[in-house]
Amino acid sequence: MQNLIEQIKNRKYRKKKRINRSKGGDIALFIILALFGVFSAFPLIMTASNAFKPLDELFLFPPRLLPRNITFDNFRDLSELMSNSWIPFTRYFFNTILITVLGTLGHVLIASMAAYPLAKYKFPGRTIIFTLVVYSLMFAPQVTATPNYIIISGLGLVDNPAAIILPAIASSLGLYLMKQFMEQIPDELIESAKIDGASEYRIFFQIVMPLVKPAWLTLIILLFQRLWITDGGSFIFSEELKPVSYALRQIAQGTIERAGTIAAVSFIMMIVPVTFFIFSQSRIVETFSHSGMK
Amino acid sequence: MQSKIDMKVKRQLLWKEMKKNKHNYVLMAPYVILFLTFTIIPVFMSLGISFTYFNLLESPRFIGLDNYTKLLLEDDIFVISLKNTLILAVVTGPVSYLLAFVFAWLINELKPKLRAFMTLIFYAPSISGNAFLIWLLIFSGDVHGYANAILMNLGFIDNPILWLKDPDYMLFIIILVQLWLSLGVSFLAFIAGLQSVDKTLYEAGAIDGIKNRWQELWFITLPSMKPQLLFGAVMQITTSLAIAEVSMQLVGFPSIQYAGHTIVTHLIDYGSTRFDLGYASAIATLLFLIMMSANIIVRSILRRVGE
Numbered sequence: 001m002q003n004l005i006e007q008i009k010n011r012k013y014r015k016k017k018r019i020n021r022s023k024g025g026d027i028a029l030f031i032i033l034a035l036f037g038v039f040s041a042f043p044l045i046m047t048a049s050n051a052f053k054p055l056d057e058l059f060l061f062p063p064r065l066l067p068r069n070i071t072f073d074n075f076r077d078l079s080e081l082m083s084n085s086w087i088p089f090t091r092y093f094f095n096t097i098l099i100t101v102l103g104t105l106g107h108v109l110i111a112s113m114a115a116y117p118l119a120k121y122k123f124p125g126r127t128i129i130f131t132l133v134v135y136s137l138m139f140a141p142q143v144t145a146t147p148n149y150i151i152i153s154g155l156g157l158v159d160n161p162a163a164i165i166l167p168a169i170a171s172s173l174g175l176y177l178m179k180q181f182m183e184q185i186p187d188e189l190i191e192s193a194k195i196d197g198a199s200e201y202r203i204f205f206q207i208v209m210p211l212v213k214p215a216w217l218t219l220i221i222l223l224f225q226r227l228w229i230t231d232g233g234s235f236i237f238s239e240e241l242k243p244v245s246y247a248l249r250q251i252a253q254g255t256i257e258r259a260g261t262i263a264a265v266s267f268i269m270m271i272v273p274v275t276f277f278i279f280s281q282s283r284i285v286e287t288f289s290h291s292g293m294k
Numbered sequence: 295m296q297s298k299i300d301m302k303v304k305r306q307l308l309w310k311e312m313k314k315n316k317h318n319y320v321l322m323a324p325y326v327i328l329f330l331t332f333t334i335i336p337v338f339m340s341l342g343i344s345f346t347y348f349n350l351l352e353s354p355r356f357i358g359l360d361n362y363t364k365l366l367l368e369d370d371i372f373v374i375s376l377k378n379t380l381i382l383a384v385v386t387g388p389v390s391y392l393l394a395f396v397f398a399w400l401i402n403e404l405k406p407k408l409r410a411f412m413t414l415i416f417y418a419p420s421i422s423g424n425a426f427l428i429w430l431l432i433f434s435g436d437v438h439g440y441a442n443a444i445l446m447n448l449g450f451i452d453n454p455i456l457w458l459k460d461p462d463y464m465l466f467i468i469i470l471v472q473l474w475l476s477l478g479v480s481f482l483a484f485i486a487g488l489q490s491v492d493k494t495l496y497e498a499g500a501i502d503g504i505k506n507r508w509q510e511l512w513f514i515t516l517p518s519m520k521p522q523l524l525f526g527a528v529m530q531i532t533t534s535l536a537i538a539e540v541s542m543q544l545v546g547f548p549s550i551q552y553a554g555h556t557i558v559t560h561l562i563d564y565g566s567t568r569f570d571l572g573y574a575s576a577i578a579t580l581l582f583l584i585m586m587s588a589n590i591i592v593r594s595i596l597r598r599v600g601e
Contacts, residue, residue, distance in 0.1 A: 020496070020500060020504060020505065020506050020507055020509075020510050021403075021507060022506070022507075025506075025507060026403075029400050029403060032400065033397070033400050033401070033404075033412060036393075036397065036416075037412060037415050037416070039474070040415050040416050040418070040419060040474065040477075041415050041418075043419070043425065043426070043428045043429065043432065043474065044418055044419060044422060044425055044428075046428050046431075046432075047422075047425045047428045050428070050431075059438045063440055063443075110324045110325045110328070111325055113321040113322065113324065113325065114321065114322040114324075114325035114326065116321060117315075117317075117318035117319075117321050117322055118322070121315065121318050123311065123312070123314075123315035123318050123319075124308055124311055124312055124315075125319075126318075129322070129326060132329075132334055133329070135586075136329075136333050136334070137528050137529070137532065138528055138531075138532055138585055138586055138589040138590075139337075139532060139581075139582050139585040139586060140532050140533070140535065140536030140558070140581075140585065142536055142538065142558045142561060142562075142578075142581070143336075143337070143340065143578045143581055143582045143585070144332070144333060144336035144337060144340060144578070145561070145562075145565055145566075145578070146336075146340060146343065146561075146565045146571050146574045146575050146578060147335070147336035147337075147339035147340050147343065147575070148332055148336050149565070150339065150343075150350075150571070151331060151332065151335070151336065151339075166328055166331075166332065167328070167332040167333075169325075169328055170325060170328035170329040170331070170332050170333060172329065172333065173479070175325065175329075199317075200317035200318075200321075201317065201321075204321065221421065222479070225420075225421040225423065228423055229423040229424060233566075234566050245423070245424065248424055259431060262427060263428075265424070266423070266424050266425045266427055266428065267425075269422070269423035269424050269425065270422040270423055270424075270425040273421040273422065273423065274414075274418050274421060274422060277414065277417065277418070277421060278414060281410055281413060281414065282410070284482065285413070285482055285485055285486045285489070286486065287486070288479070288482045288483040288485070288486035288487075288522075289486035289487060289489065289490045289522075290486075291479075291483045291486065291487075291521075291522060291525045292483075292487065292519075292520070292521020292522045292524065292525055293521050293524040293525045293528065294521060294524075
């Protein structure tokens with residue numbers, strides 16, 4: 001009996017002890033993480049807390065991390081400022097939401113459709129397409145900005161949300177991650193569905209797509225954060241089609257007195273993607289375990 | 295004659311193969327059309343336009359290598375932008391890569407809940423949209439700027455520093471903010487890579503005489519996550535050579551004495567402001583070559599890790 005207890009104790013001990021870890025190292029690790037964590041979080045916390053500070057608290061020194069008198073004045077000022085302008089504030093938000101939702105969903109669907117054959121079949125043209133995708137990760141989109149403008153104006157898409165949405169749908173990082181993730185789906189699953197008489201398209205929509213949900217979330221967040229902050233660039237001229245990020249830039253011209261309003265907009269722009277990430281983190285990280293390159 | 299028949303047979307086989315895979319082409323078509331239109335064709339267009347004078351109003355006029363000779367021999371501002379871009383890339387590229395890996399590695403030692411929290415803390419800046427504008431307030435040039443206020447209170451400086459207007463500080467601030475933003479997809483890839491390293495390798499390593507966490511890192515962890523390391527390198531190199539947004543928003547466009555000017559802001563200047571598309575395309579083509587060669591060189595070095 002005594003012996004048995006001893007054994008269990010030992011086993012527990014063995015399980016808990018981590019190999020090759022010293023206590024000093026653990027403490028150093030904790031300090032480093034805490035220091036850089038503060039550096040990383042501080043500006044975001046300031047942004048959030050400034051959004052709820054009255055103007056007199058914004059320029060207190062030393063700056064207070066959290067507001068003493070929480071106020072929604074900045075958000076009210078913001079909506080006043082925007083509704084006094086020619087175009088109401090809500091219109092800018094609507095434009096951003098339209099671009100973000102259509103672009104993101106379009107990307108998830110169209111990139112997944114392309115990723116499935118690349119991951120699971122061998123056919124003429126497969127290697128060249130995937131090689132081009134990998135190479136396209138190696139240069140930034142700015143490289144192609146000028147010809148893109150020419151192509152988009154040639155297609156008659158200037159001043160149309162499609163000018164932002166269509167190039168975003170073809171983003172290559174999303175396709176790359178989706179293809180890598182789909183490779184781990186067992187072939188037997190697809191084979192057995194085929195034997196049951198399912199068509200290729202049905203297999204894709206009813207078997208493959210539900211299995212790669214973690215990768216959807218990853219594609220969504222990557223594209224969402226990109227489209228959410230787009231300002232329309234040189235593609236959108238009409239004021240009533242401009243996204244909210246453009247409007248923010250206009251307000252930001254007002255420099256220091258507008259600090260509260262700027263903080264309010266920054267807060268809105270920040271909180272949406274961050275919240276999304278909080279709820280989907282584990283699945284997003286799961287996708288990236290297949291992101292490796294050969 | 296024989297080879298002609300061979301070719302014919304080959305073509306027929308290929309056609310048969312393609313017909314068999316019809317559904318694959320159908321599924322891929324929408325993406326491939328958009329991808330070719332907005333990513334691949336533009337690279338070649340850019341190359342073509344770079345040999346012309348083109349302002350969108352008149353049709354392009356072939357001028358040979360004029361844009362390139364002007365760019366490399368006469369354009370002093372391009373030289374400044376090239377220098378700034380290389381400084382920014384050489385600092386932010388490797389440093390952000392190392393930070394992403396080191397933090398992922400340290401976070402991996404934590405318990406799952408704390409790990410998720412720290413991942414959020416480090417990853418959040420890169421998805422926070424315009425939140426980096428808060429740095430305008432931190433480095434504001436008057437006494438209300440947090441950095442000035444703190445340094446003055448501690449007695450390091452007597453007068454506020456014009457952080458965002460003084461060419462001596464601009465690059466430093468762009469680097470700082472860019473690093474703050476840099477724990478993005480490669481950071482997530484490293485976290486995921488560390489979690490999927492086979493745990494039994496560590497036990498086996500301990501038996502084989504690995505004594506501490508550093509040896510474990512070098513002999514087991516790094517070789518096991520080589521694919522993620524390669525992926526992360528591509529992401530960080532491409533980002534670090536394309537710095538523009540942070541510079542334009544924080545130190546202005548154009549910045550004083552062009553101290554924050556980069557290749558991409560130079561490209562935007564000619565492409566969107568001056569509508570000299572031929573010249574902009576020459577800049578873009580050079581940038582493309584710089585990015586591709588940096589990636590290919592670094593990849594071939596990283597491939598050798600642990601071999």
